Amino acid sequence: MRNLLNVLILLYYPISLAQEKEGEIKHALSHKYNLDYRLNYFDKMIFKVDINSDVDNFYIPKLNYTDNKKSIFSPDEKLKLRFSFDYKFLGISYSFSPDFIPELNNKRANTKTLDLSFKFFYSDRLRQEVTYKRVKGFSLRNPDNQNPIEVFDDLEINTIGGKTFYITNNNFSYRAYESQTERQIKSAGSFMPSLTYFINNLYTNNPNSTDQYLERIKSVDFIFQLGYMYNYVINKTWFATGGLHPGIGIHDSKNYYTNNQESISFDNKIKWNYNLDLNFSLGYNHENFFSGIRINYKNYQYDSKVIADIMNSNFNSVFFIGYRFNEVKKVKKVFEKIENQFGI
The missing domain is CATH 1.20.5 (Single alpha-helices involved in coiled-coils or other helix-helix interfaces)
Structure with missing residues (x-):
């Protein structure tokens, strides 16, 4: 036997x-890519969990709290937990802010965050991302020493947006960097033109007052970037990625004021948005197990110096760990029908 x-x-x-x-x-x-450069895990379902500090700081100039300097509103929950699922052309993730950090002092905001993202490929090189973010609870910080000045537990910012980009080099694997649904076998890089668009809504949720106060700021951004990314294969199990994405865009916003009896709105002038994104990652790949770290930086500079407006910049790091499981046959059939229908 x-x-x-x-x-x-x-x-x-x-x-x-x-x-x-x-x-x-x-x-x-x-x-149409060379197998010597890319290995696609087309028959694997990838589950990943990460801890990240991807929480934006928002800057609002001339808000009367900091002697006419740029006001910094910072969420106090600095870590988020994210769960991701990737299979074939689709990626879904959900993240939130658990109570990782104990309350340090009475000037700490009770920050709550929620992120949802939906990512897919129209084709092998044309990618679409859709995201929704909600952050509630900020501390107003001194721009000189970052010390908290006042807590705004009810201050809330909702963001909905997307990003469309194109990978010019067939042999460069963006998936190896972002979702680990592929592996870069031989080092390669690619230019990546992209268009980013998002809407921010800031709600002050101010309690009833007879004085006029800022109730809401709504802003819309369109950003074009011409980026470049490079995957460097160190050996069979280790690789590193670097990326540089300079860009320019337009920023439009509208302010709403109220005294709970009447509302007044002001249209701000359309402004230029000068921006820069930087990426770096170091990853480990086994047959199915993978892990790594990523560091990302984005800096958005707006020509907004007179009135209240939303500006955000971000420096964050990510530690991730995941595993590639064999695909489920019933799920495979559904995805193959979609691929055949749309030629993905």
């Missing part, structure tokens, strides 16, 4: 490996 089992195993594995290799070749041919 044992000999028969050994024979069956010896017969099964070569057939299984041959089918897997055939699938890799078919995927490479259909998407």
